[in-house]
Amino acid sequence: MLSGKRILLIIGGGIAAYKSLDLIRRLQERGAAVTPVLTRGGEQFVTPLAVSALAGAAVHRDLFDLTVEAEMGHIQLSRSADLVVVAPATADLMGKMANGLADDLASTLLLATDTPVLAAPAMNLRMWLHPATQRNRAALAADGVRFVGPNEGDMACGEFGPGRMAEPLEIVAAIETALGGGPLAGRRVLVTSGPTHEPIDPVRYIANRSSGAQGTAIAGALAGLGADVVFVTGPAEVPPPAGVQVVAVETAAQMAEAVRAALPVDAGVFAAAVADWRVASASDRKLKKTRDGIPALEFAENPDILKTVARMTEGRPGLVVGFAAETDDVVAHATAKRARKGCDWIVANDVSPATGIMGGSENAVVLITADGVEDWPRMSKAEVAQRLAARIASALGG
Template sequence: MQVHPARPRILLGVTGGIAAYKAAELVRRLRAMGAEVQVVMTKAATRFVTPWTLQALSGRPVRTRLWDQTAEAAMGHIELARWAERVVIAPASADFLAKLRAGLADDLLSTLCLATEAPIAVAPAMNRRMWRHPATQENLAVLKKRGVQVWGPATGAQACGETGPGRMLEAAELCERIRAWLRPGPLNGKRVLITAGPTREAIDPVRFLSNRSSGKMGYALAQAAAEAGAQVVLVSGPTALAPPPVAELVRVESAKEMYEAVMARVENTAIFIAAAAVADYTPAVVQPHKIKKETEWLHLELVKTQDILAEVARRPKRPFTVGFAAETERLEEHARAKLERKGLDMIAANKVGKGVGFEVDENCLWVLWPGGARRLPLASKLTLARQLVALIAERYAAKNSAKDSR
């Protein structure tokens, strides 16, 4: 669908939940960025915020009923479905997500979602237990496979007095995501494969070897690549992070599982970003039962894991390959050596240690490639990720342009 960049037409669906009050600020911000906004509310949503408020902010009559005699005389719900260039449901309740997954059309908003050809995004908002319920997670998995963007939720204090995942993203962040969604990104349509988080190498059924990686940088890169228009596949080790808006999320534990997941998906990938902190060694033997504390010394024999990054870089038709180097000393020297040794297209290096690199929200990067380098100064990991993805897109385009000119 062709989007009008100057005056994009956004249909904002508001469903029932306390987070409906945030829709007012979202409408205000969308109008400020030049969008036309048509609000459609469910009956439950009108119990939390009045249609008059959103009508005043949007400058358009708010639609609430499927069987509106005046509008439906001309099949108004079909006209609205055709009018929309993007559909955003914010907040999206657990009930509405279930409806959307099942394809129900028993009110105006669900009917519009079924009738429109416009891309759809949802910003979930619900109690943390409702969010974590297997039914909700299954519904979301199906919606993602259909191409629905899932933005959030955030983690924090909830109106019910509990704390956890389920808060709707703030209007400012949603507006930025919509802005990025509307414009063709530098990686538009490109398949990008990203690894994130640590791996766990089992010693026995209850113990494992791992590292301090939180997965935050890899998840931020997945979000940034999706914002840049890429079709993102994220292979993630164990983390406590909410999934970013990706086409496919593959959860793994061990280095072996991560290797297998990457190799099964690397074909036809344009860009591979190895942000995961994969274990270099794994126990040679995994004990079938819990090891008892019976001796003064315990000896573990470790063997090297498969080098995922080097394996991808060696492929005959390899993707543009980006590695990471986490170092405690001689950062640029070690990173440059790794770049050359593994034949990478680019490497992003950062220092790690107490309070640096791992388990923090900010970082800085030294990015190297054959014949060039750039320093990305201290910033939030999401800001850094957006800068790095822009640089990757730039170098990827330069490499392909050089190929085409030969």
Template sequence: MLGKTILLIVGGGIAAFKALELVRELRRAGARVLPVLTENGARFVTPLSLSALAGEKVRTSLWDLEDEASMGHIQLSRAADLIVLCPATADLMARAATGQANDLAATLLLATDKPVLMVPAMNVRMWLHPAAQRNIERLRGDGVTVMTPDDGEMACGEYGPGRLPEVPAIMAAIAAQFGPKPLAGRHALVTAGPTHEPIDPVRFIGNHSSGKQGFAIAAALAAAGARVTLVAGPVHLATPAGVTRIDVMTARQMQAACEAALPADIAVMVAAVADWRAEAAPAKLKKDGSGPPPLSLTENPDILAGIGHHARRPALVVGFAAETGDLIAHASAKRLKKGADWIVANDVSEGVFGSDHTHVQLITAAGPEDWGPTPKQAVAERLAGRIARHFDGTP
């Protein structure tokens, strides 16, 4: 980070004190730190302490006559190589997600053309609230890097995700913004979400897949420099920054889109493809008291196996296995049968569908690796890193 300029916005929260340690570490790494302290942030750390550690004037207001005489907030938003929001409170992220500009911090985030890294810290219930998750999803879709908070005991006494990541992890995330893109020049094909197989014009065969894991993996691969083609089933998620998205409905449409996306260096087949389809009725099937209509089911194409045994097979094929029992045995057999290099397996009877958390096993030729209970975002980042190391030839 030698010679880089970091614009650090310190939000209001008990974790704000860690921003002082972050400033010290950034200075030690050779970075210049331009500090901005929000009104609520100043309730936890003082401008004097922040200025002393940064060696720079602390900006606190959008209405500073001296600084704003030359539109200082615009200059400040463009002066840095990276903007870091730490701690990123639920309020600040909500205002950033909706494009508000009602104080200096929000205005800087809206006016910048530089990368933004947000380091969240908040109560576990706030982090897990659907409104907060929608805001985070929107920010990531806009290209903002939002770190996953740590699990642990809160200042309020509750336990769960929401703790500010430790300073070394924040430093690593900052360094990654400036580091090499290990998958630059490679093309990754990712599938995500369910498929819907129509029974009639209003009903379909489907499953509970939300697409969250696949979208997170597409975003992580794009952040690592890959050119990503995301073939998405019917889900309502924002397209990750830098990702080319192709929307499909049925298994056959997904298969065709995957075929058209080849050649690729990497295929990560996350989608929960419906195994069967029906011959769709042309009009809505009605109840008439004589029992359910007969459905003639046909097996859908096996997209993972098709990619795993394709003449233009990607150099690395990663499949997903959603099981409800005998996880390791079923996933290991699937890896061999489908021609995949790796299988990411999870037990969906544990409430994985639609959740932001999961518990996966990575199945390779060397055997299973238990990655433990973890957020889906963390799985995506870890998998992207593992893929990058595979191509680098490092363990």
């Protein structure tokens, strides 16, 4: 897919620069030629020798290198690639890109290029969430810059949140998509994610615990493989990925309606933690404490979205993937759920408190199919998403 493609890789100055070394290797495995540009900050984390050895090419570092300028000026360098990739894209680099600054080789190349640009942001979560960074991101997106990530997870500084650079395989998938391809090109995939909130009254609700991180990562991974992704999400803690059609909902009934509206699709991945029940008659006013004691709540069953889609007689997706969050007998319960719902695959995990998976950055899943049970090792949620997306692509013939 990337055979013969030329990638200009700009490595910014952040701890995530170490991932750029693996990214170079992954790109070369797929036949791409990588021309590396290392910023002054990037040199503090990875050496020019290591980058050059992996890329099999000279590392470009200085704007006013007379030898390089005589052989290939920075203007030609900026336009000789099929895609410019900035990984990591630090807050400083994004600021320069958004405001047209050109005080070093990397920023000058980015200002001079007429080649598409893909950025993989990486920074402390406060820097990522700062209004200035978000303004810069919006401005760059309006200029046509594509983004992959950032992911949510543990930071080198000890904090947790959005700001981790996307994993190398995620970036590779985004590169493939940016270059007009991917094994899921032409395929339409539905992904549900996050919790649903079932109102009790205007200020209280019933919900399952879910950050939406795994579903979000899956949607991003599928989009990275070229799929046209419809992302139906409840009130999740993490922002939706770029490059997908987002449908925001709150309740299970709203999610069921959004799913129906999204059909037909080639595959459906139902990662949402849908509440099983709702209050039959939610109050339009806040319920007050009274001397009569605790108010009695009557419950009604919510629509079973996974079962409804999996057992459709007409218009059923070619592949239906369900999720099972269990606290004991994971394989037994998930196997029974697969049979009960009628879905093709079940992705099951142990979310008991001791695992630290619920709300964490990692996951350990079991994939249950008609062929048996696959026990996947514990890995980041981004890696789980990449692995599952690749399996979906294979199942759909991509």
